[in-house]
Amino acid sequence: MGRGLFQQFSEDAYIKIETTRLVFVEKNQTKIRADLYQGVVDYFNVGEAQPSRVGQRVVLLASFIGGPCDMQRRFLDAMTLVQDDGRPDIFLTMTCNPKWTEIDDELLPRQSAQDRPDLVARVFHAKLEDLKVQLFQRHIIGVLGSYVYVIEFQKRGLPHAHFLLIMTPRYKMNNPDDYDKLVCAKIPDPIRFPEMHDLIKSHMMHSLW
Structure with a gap:
């Protein structure tokens, strides 16, 4: 409150x-x-x-999060993964949506998501863990060799995660056709995919005015 x-x-x-x-x-x-x-x-x-x-x-000790030694250690760890498994294949971003039902239903009258960073962080963490299960256990985009990710917070308080995914040799993406199978920059057909069409227009398009 x-x-x-x-x-x-x-x-x-x-x-x-x-x-x-x-x-x-x-x-x-x-x-x-x-x-x-x-x-x-x-x-x-x-x-x-x-x-x-x-x-x-x-x-500063390497245990001081965000210090030069800590950042250098994390960078070297990431570069070791690249040396072992090759260049990253996918840059994936997950952004918190303040209109998620789990957030919107818990807000009190006249409250916004920015007023409840505790609620936003918990819901985002739960959905992030589910995304990790989809990627790393269910292999929805293929089998991963290794990965790194970082969580950042925007100025308005909404978190987002950036992933660098390195696929195993069988699932490596070596040409545009491989990426076209996974990435789509088109608005879904409103007749064939009405729900997906509404989601894209609601959350991934910005008005000019």
């Missing part, structure tokens, strides 16, 4: 928690072997000779 005010409070509380974690890392650099990072030495090696411009380097 707090709407935007409660969301602001939650963000402020999280910032305080994260700040505390950062202060702990800064005060415990010797425990994480920060002396192994030759930041200051490298700084002088590139020609910087003003001591006043040399600061103390703080190294």
Whole structure:
């Protein structure tokens, strides 16, 4: 019921928690072997000779989500998959729809999906897990060799997931005909596929006005 005010409070509380974690890392650099990072030495090696411009380097642990070490580790993991299984074949995006019945039916009068990030996140997570079952267990688009995905949140609070899918050799897509069997950029026939036609027009087309 707090709407935007409660969301602001939650963000402020999280910032305080994260700040505390950062202060702990800064005060415990010797425990994480920060002396192994030759930041200051490298700084002088590139020609910087003003001591006043040399600061103390703080190294974030790889366990700090979103930090440079964490992002580098994730990037290297993804590149290892590409080296082992080949280039990605499919870039798939799943976007949260604020008009999903599971969300719309639970909103109170005068509430919008943006007022209930808890509800939106739970419903999106449930549908994302179902999508993963369809892709990885039921193989609705073929057998996958490996995959990576990331979840992002739009400014209005709606989450979406981006997948990079690497197919096994039998299901690799090597020419336009292979992609045409899976991807369609046409509006479905309203007579043959009325439900699909309505869904596409409702959720995947934008008005010019």
